[in-house]
Amino acid sequence: GDSVTQMEGPVTLSEEAFLTINCTYTATGYPSLFWYVQYPGEGLQLLLKATKADDKGSNKGFEATYRKETTSFHLEKGSVQVSDSAVYFCALSGGGGGTSYGKLTFGQGTILTVHP
Amino acid sequence: EAEVAQSPRYKITEKSQAVAFWCDPISGHATLYWYRQILGQGPELLVQFQDESVVDDSQLPKDRFSAERLKGVDSTLKIQPAELGDSAMYLCASSFHQGGDEQYFGPGTRLTVT
Numbered sequence: 078g079d080s081v082t083q084m085e086g087p088v089t090l091s092e093e094a095f096l097t098i099n100c101t102y103t104a105t106g107y108p109s110l111f112w113y114v115q116y117p118g119e120g121l122q123l124l125l126k127a128t129k130a131d132d133k134g135s136n137k138g139f140e141a142t143y144r145k146e147t148t149s150f151h152l153e154k155g156s157v158q159v160s161d162s163a164v165y166f167c168a169l170s171g172g173g174g175g176t177s178y179g180k181l182t183f184g185q186g187t188i189l190t191v192h193p
Numbered sequence: 194e195a196e197v198a199q200s201p202r203y204k205i206t207e208k209s210q211a212v213a214f215w216c217d218p219i220s221g222h223a224t225l226y227w228y229r230q231i232l233g234q235g236p237e238l239l240v241q242f243q244d245e246s247v248v249d250d251s252q253l254p255k256d257r258f259s260a261e262r263l264k265g266v267d268s269t270l271k272i273q274p275a276e277l278g279d280s281a282m283y284l285c286a287s288s289f290h291q292g293g294d295e296q297y298f299g300p301g302t303r304l305t306v307t
Contacts, residue, residue, distance in 0.1 A: 081235075113298075118300075119300060120197070120284060120298035120299050120300045120301050121236070121284065121298040122298070123295045123296070123297075126295070166235050166236075168235070179224060179226075179241065179248075179288065179296075180226075180238050180241060180249060181226075181228075181236070181286075181296060182238075183235030183236050183237070184235050185233070185234050185235050186233070186234070186235050
């Protein structure tokens with residue numbers, strides 16, 4: 078079946094540091110890839126997405142490129158802010174290994190803490 | 194801005210009791226999802242509805258969990274009887290239609306079983 082593996086956390090950075098959170102996936106088909114963010118006490122929000130190979134998703138200074146050859150979708154930001162502190166989830170849908178189309182398969186999440 | 198509504202936000206119950214969660218998706222969204230998120234893990238799909246029909250409930254523990262979306266709008270997830278291992282965040286999400294679209298998540302219901 079489909080699966081998503083994220084780098085183990087937590088990740089602690091100083092403000093303005095460069096961020097990378099690694100994400101790799103296993104899927105039998107051609108999935109869409111997503112990054113969701115969960116701020117404390119809130120539900121998940123879509124951060125960015127990519128629907129086909131070599132697509133780059135971007136939002137709020139974050140970006141990730143769909144790399145089919147390495148089955149990866151790493152999240153990057155050039156300069157993090159304290160307000161970026163949250164839990165980040167990599168996810169996929171439509172990989173063909175699930176039982177329904179549209180179902181999201183999530184990684185375990187990476188806690189990011191940014192200090193001033 | 195339209196949002197997915199869930200209630201209650203927090204629920205504490207004793208094991209063997211019944212508990213129910215409610216979700217109201219964004220108006221016009223045909224697909225509704227219930228996910229369970231155990232602390233420190235990513236959400237896992239419990240059940241998916243397309244309008245009033247169940248599309249996927251393969252991960253729903255059907256001996257104790259049930260879900261319905263009778264009129265294809267709001268939905269209820271029930272657990273009876275609750276067990277200690279059911280303590281988790283229960284998230285509801287909706288999308289305009291299946292596949293590839295953004296799923297919009299509600300704030301979740303935090304369940305604690307004592």
